Amino acid sequence: MDGAGEILVPCGRCRQLLYEFGGPGLLLETPAGILPLSEMLPQAFGPQHLTK
Template sequence: MSGSEPDLVAAAMAAARGAYAPYSGFHVGAALLFADGGVVSAANVENASYGLSLCAEANAVARAMTEGRRGELVAVAIVGGKPDAEGHPLLGPEPVMPCGRCRQMLYELAALGGTDPEVIGVAQDGLTRLPLSALLPHAFGPANLT
C-alpha cells in the first residue's frame, strides 16, 4: 500500500469519534480507499433493538454507494475500542476486523470493480493486513447470479 496508509488509518480513527454506541460503548470507525485516492469513512450506529445496529463498515459502504462509487476499492482501515475522554477509541491488543455481514458488503463493492482490497485492522502494537479474499474465501457475489 502507498504512503496514504497513515491517512486512511487517521480517517478511520476520526470516524470512530462520531460513533453512536451508548449500549456497548465500543466505537468503531472504518475508512474505504478508492483507486482515485478518494476516501469514504463512517462509524458504527447502535440501536436499542440491537439487531438494527449498523457497523461502521456497512455505513461506509452505504455512503460510498450513495456517492456513486462502484468498485475500485483498494483498501479498508478499521479501528475500534472503548473511547477515551476525548472520544478516541482506545485500541486493544487485537485488531478489529469486519464481521461476516460487512465482509460480504465489502466484497460486493469490490467485486463491482474486480478488486481484492487490503483490509487493515488497527491494534495497539501495529497493523494487521489481509486481502479481503482471505477473510471471505469463496465469496458469493454478483458473478454468481449470472
C-alpha cells in the same frame, strides 16, 4: 477499534458488503496485518454466482 484500542475486523455481513462494493482485492487492516478481503471472506458471493 474497540474501547481498548485493539483493531476489530468486520463481521461476516459487513465483509460481504465490502466484497460487493470493493472486490476481493480490497485491503483490510487486521490484527494479523494487512490482508486482502479474499482471505477474510474466502467463500464470498458475487455476480459470478448468479445464473441468467
